Amino acid sequence: MSESVLSLENLVFRWPGQGTACLDIPxxxxxxxxxxxxxxxxxxxxxxxxxxxxxxxxxAQGRILALGRDLGRLGGSARDRFRVDHVGLxxxxxxxxxxxxxxxxxxxxxxxxxxxxxxxxxPVRAAAALLGHLDLDEALxxxxxxxxxxxxxxxxxAARALIGQPEIILADExxxxxxxxxxxxxxxLLRQECAAARSALLFVSHDLRLSAGFSRSVALADLQRDTx
Amino acid sequence: MIHLLPLALxxxxxxxxxxxxxxxxxxxxxxxxxxxxxxRQDARTGFAQAVSGTDLVVGARASPxxxxxxxxxxxxxPTATMDWASVEYLAGHPAxxxxxxxxxxxxxxxxxxxxxxxAYFDHFRHGDGKSLSFSQGRPFASVFEAxxxxxxxGRLGYASGHAIVLNHGAGASLAVGHDDKPFTVVGILAxxxxxxxxxxxxxxxxxxxxxxxxxxxxxMAGLSIPAxxxxxxxxxxxxxxxxxxxxxxxxxxxxxxxxxxxxRGEPLSAVLPGVALARLWDLMATGExxxxxxxxxxxxxxLAGLAAVVLASLNERRRxxxxxxxxxARPRDILALLTLxxxxxxxxxxxxxxxxxxxxxxxxxxxxxxHYGLAPESILLRGQELPWxxxxxxxxFLSSLLPAWRAYRLSLADGLTPRI
Ligand SMILES: Nc1ncnc2c1ncn2[C@@H]1O[C@H](COP(=O)(O)OP(=O)(O)OP(=O)(O)O)[C@@H](O)[C@H]1O
Ligand SMILES: [Mg+2]
Numbered sequence: 001m002s003e004s005v006l007s008l009e010n011l012v013f014r015w016p017g018q019g020t021a022c023l024d025i026p027x028x029x030x031x032x033x034x035x036x037x038x039x040x041x042x043x044x045x046x047x048x049x050x051x052x053x054x055x056x057x058x059x060a061q062g063r064i065l066a067l068g069r070d071l072g073r074l075g076g077s078a079r080d081r082f083r084v085d086h087v088g089l090x091x092x093x094x095x096x097x098x099x100x101x102x103x104x105x106x107x108x109x110x111x112x113x114x115x116x117x118x119x120x121x122x123p124v125r126a127a128a129a130l131l132g133h134l135d136l137d138e139a140l141x142x143x144x145x146x147x148x149x150x151x152x153x154x155x156x157x158a159a160r161a162l163i164g165q166p167e168i169i170l171a172d173e174x175x176x177x178x179x180x181x182x183x184x185x186x187x188x189l190l191r192q193e194c195a196a197a198r199s200a201l202l203f204v205s206h207d208l209r210l211s212a213g214f215s216r217s218v219a220l221a222d223l224q225r226d227t228x
Numbered sequence: 229m230i231h232l233l234p235l236a237l238x239x240x241x242x243x244x245x246x247x248x249x250x251x252x253x254x255x256x257x258x259x260x261x262x263x264x265x266x267x268r269q270d271a272r273t274g275f276a277q278a279v280s281g282t283d284l285v286v287g288a289r290a291s292p293x294x295x296x297x298x299x300x301x302x303x304x305x306p307t308a309t310m311d312w313a314s315v316e317y318l319a320g321h322p323a324x325x326x327x328x329x330x331x332x333x334x335x336x337x338x339x340x341x342x343x344x345x346x347a348y349f350d351h352f353r354h355g356d357g358k359s360l361s362f363s364q365g366r367p368f369a370s371v372f373e374a375x376x377x378x379x380x381x382g383r384l385g386y387a388s389g390h391a392i393v394l395n396h397g398a399g400a401s402l403a404v405g406h407d408d409k410p411f412t413v414v415g416i417l418a419x420x421x422x423x424x425x426x427x428x429x430x431x432x433x434x435x436x437x438x439x440x441x442x443x444x445x446x447x448m449a450g451l452s453i454p455a456x457x458x459x460x461x462x463x464x465x466x467x468x469x470x471x472x473x474x475x476x477x478x479x480x481x482x483x484x485x486x487x488x489x490x491x492r493g494e495p496l497s498a499v500l501p502g503v504a505l506a507r508l509w510d511l512m513a514t515g516e517x518x519x520x521x522x523x524x525x526x527x528x529x530x531l532a533g534l535a536a537v538v539l540a541s542l543n544e545r546r547r548x549x550x551x552x553x554x555x556x557a558r559p560r561d562i563l564a565l566l567t568l569x570x571x572x573x574x575x576x577x578x579x580x581x582x583x584x585x586x587x588x589x590x591x592x593x594x595x596x597x598x599h600y601g602l603a604p605e606s607i608l609l610r611g612q613e614l615p616w617x618x619x620x621x622x623x624x625f626l627s628s629l630l631p632a633w634r635a636y637r638l639s640l641a642d643g644l645t646p647r648i
Contacts, residue, residue: 056553077558084556091554094547099242100235111231112556160555 004065005167005200006030006053011062013045013052022048024225025062028218032167035191035201037211040220046204049220050170053202054087055079067167084113088161088199090171090190095157096145103127103141106160116164123163130159133196134189150177151186158190165197173205183210232561236568239548243541250534251577257530258581258620261523262613263588268516269612270596270605272509275301278422279472279501281353283481286310286318286488287470289495292504293511299330299470300501302340302423306332309467314493318471321487323480326351328472331435331465334394334406339380341394341428343435343468349375351474354422364388365415371434371463374411379425379597381416388413392428394438406438425597432465473498527620531627534573538566538631542638549639563636570628578620582609 008028014021022045030036040046051057052064055071056079064071067086071079083089088109096105106127110117120126131141134155145153154174161169171190175183191213194201203214211217240247279285279300287295288308297303309331319327328351331343342348349367352360365388368375376386386392390413394406411430419425440453440461453461475481481500488498542549549562557565589607609617 054554077560080553080556080558083554089554095551097548097551099238108552108555112561 003032004029005032005034005067006202007063007065009063009065011052011059011064013048013057013059015048021060023052023059025049025223026225028223030168030200030202033195033198033200035194035213035215036203037214037217038202038204038220039208039211039217040204040206042206044220046206046220047172050089050172050202050204053168054089054170055083081113084109085115086167088163088166088169090154090157090161090169090174092173093150093153093177095160095174096148096153098146099144101142102131102136102145102148102156105145105156106131106163108160109166110164113164116166118164120164126163127159130162130193131156133193134159151182154178154186155189158186158193162193162197162199166199169194169199169201171201171203173207174203175205175210176207187213232565232568235552236565236572239545239565240569240572246537246541247573250530250537251573251580253530253533254527254574254577254624255580255584257523257527258578259584259588261527261620262581262585262616264519264523265613265616266585266589266610269610272505273605274421275505275508276502277355278424279505280355281351281357281474282472282501283475283478284473284485284488285470285499285501285504286314286473287497287499289497292497292499293508295470295497295499296501296504296508298332299472300423302332302342302427306469309469310471310496311467311494312465314491314496315465315468315471317491317493318473318488321484323475323477323484324473325476326474328352329432329465329468330470330472331432331467332469334396334435334438336380336392336394336428337384339377339383339426339428340423341430341435343430343432343465345432348429352424352472353474354420354424358420360420360424361418362415363418365413368414368429368431368434371431371437371459372409372411373414373431373434375415375417375429376413377417377423377425377427377429378419380428381413386413386416388415394428394430409438421597432468433463436463436465437461528623530577531574531620531624534570534577534624535627535630538570538573538628539634542631542635545635546638546642549635550642553639553642557639559636559639562639563632566632566635567625567628570632571625574621574624574628577624578617582617 006029008025010027011023011025012021013023038046038049048057052059053066055066055074058072066082069082071082074082097108100108103124107123110120110123117123128141132138136152136155136159140148140152145156148156154177157174161171174190175186178186187210191201203210208217279296282300285295285299287299287306288310290307294304294307298306315327315329318324326347328344328347332340334341346367349360354360363378365375374392380386391410392413393410396406411434417424473484475484485498485500488496552562552565553559586607593607
C-alpha cells in the first residue's frame, strides 16, 4: 500500500498579466518512493509547477498537499522550513555557490535544517558517502565549486538534494547541459541514490527519451484540464 | 543566524577586489573625520595649556588676539614694544605676584628667540600648573648664554656647550645674522608640549648686546662692537615685547586689567588668555564647522559608495541568493546575510580608518611639535571619539540595509529560478 507524498487538487495558477492560466490541474499524485518522469514542452509550465510544489509560489485556487500538509495554509516561513526539511532541489544549471567548496555546497541543507542534519547522522560522513556514490573523486571535494565541469556540478547538486534523505526530490531538467552518454549515467546514479534514500523523485524534462527507467511517465499536457 | 556569518565572510572574500577599494574609501573617510576632530581638540587643549598659569598678558596696545599669538605662541611678528618702565610698574603693582618680561623678534634656524629673565624659569606654568624643569644644564647666567626648548635641541641635535648664532628677524636662512656674537648653550628644558619647546631663550641683556651696533633693524654702517667689549655698555633692557603676569589672587584680574589699560605712561593692552582664546575659537568656528561638514560628507559619500557596490553586486548574485533559498534560506536569512555583510565591511573600514588615524597622528606629531609646539593628547583612541565611531557604525548599518532590502525583495520575486 503506497501513500502519496504529493497531491494536487484542482490547482490553478496564473502569472500576473497572463490571460489564460499557466497551470490548471484537476488531480495529480506522486507516491512515496515513486520515480516519476514529467514531460512538457518548453514554456508549458514545468518550472512553474516545481516552484509551486517547492512552496515558493502559491496557487490562486486549489490545494497542494505535500506529506499531508496543505502548503497554501502554511505561512511564508513555514513553507521555507517545509522546503528545506522535506524537499531536495536540482536545477538545469548553476546549482552551486561558486565560492564554496564542493563539500560545503553539499552540506548547505544541513546547515539550514536541523531535521536534515539529524537524518544525515554525521553530515560530513553522509556527504562524503553521497559524493563517492555519485562518482566524484575525493580530490575534488575541497575545491571551490567554480572549478568543476558542468557534469560534475550536476552530480554535486544531486548529492546536495539527497543529503539528509528528504521525502521529495524535484529535478528541473538537470541533464540538459550534458551529452547523451553522461545524461544516462547521471540519471542512473540519481535514480539509484533516490531509491537508496527512499525519496520520491519528480523529474521534469522536455526530452521524452530520458523517461526510460522511471517507474511512471506523464505528460504535463495530459494533466491539464481540457479547455473546451 | 550564526551559521550565516561564515557564508557572509566567504561571499565577501569572493568579491574582495571590489570590496577592498570601497573599504579603503571608508577607512580614509573615517580617518579624515576623526583627524579633523583630533586636530581641533589638540589645538584647543594645546593652546590652553601653553598659558595655563598666566592671568594676564600685557603688551603695547594691540588686538588681544595678536598680542596672544606672538607673545605666547610665537606666531607672527610683534608690531610694537613697551617701555621698561611699564614692566617695572607691573612688577611693582601690589596685586601682581610675578611678571615675566619677553622680548621677541630674532630667530635661530626658524626657531623663535625669546629674551627673558630668571622669572621665566621661576614662575612660568604650563599644562596643569607644571613649572619648567631642565633636562640638562642650568638657566642662563651671563650675556651670551642660551637655554633651548626640548624640540630645538632635539631637532638640531644641540647639547650643552654648543655655540649658536642668532638671526635678526624670524626668517630661517636669508635673514641678517648676528654672527659676530655667538651664544653658548648652557641648558636644555624638559619637554612641555607647548611653544616653549621650540623657543631659544636668552637673557634680556643678551638681546640688548646683539643689537648694540644695530639701528632700525639693520647693522649700523661702519660700527662694529666686538663681543668681548659689550659689557662696557649699558645692557639693561630699554623695552620689551610683552609681559606675562601672574596675580596674587585671580579675583583681582578684572580690576588689574582696567588699571593696566588706563596706565598713564603709554597705551597698554592687558589680555585675559582664556577670553582671547575663546575669541579665537569663535573666529575659527565657521571654518571648523565647514571642515566638519566636509568630512561628514566625505564619510557619507564613502558609505553610499559601499552600499552602491553591494547593491551593484546583487545582480550577479541573484543566482547565489536563489540557490540559498532552494536549500532553505528564508527571505529574512537573505536580509540578515546582506546586512551582516554590510556591517562586517563597515566594521573593517572603521578598524582600518582607526589604524590610519593612529599612523597619521604618529606621523604628524613631530611636524606639529616643531611648527606649533602642539603635542597630541594621545595617539590611541580617546573617549570623546567613541560617539563618532558609534555614529559611523550606525550610518553604515543603515546604509547596508538598502542592498539587504533589495536582496530580500529579489529573493521573494525570483523564488528558486532567478530571471536575469
Ligand atoms: N516570473 C514570471 N513572470 C511572468 N510569467 C512567467 C514567469 N515565469 C514564467 N512565466 C511564464 O510561465 C510560462 C511557463 O514558464 P516555465 O518557466 O514554467 O516553463 P518551462 O516549462 O519550465 O519551460 P522550459 O522548459 O523552457 O524551462 C511561460 O509562458 C512563461 O512566460
Ligand atoms: Mg523550466
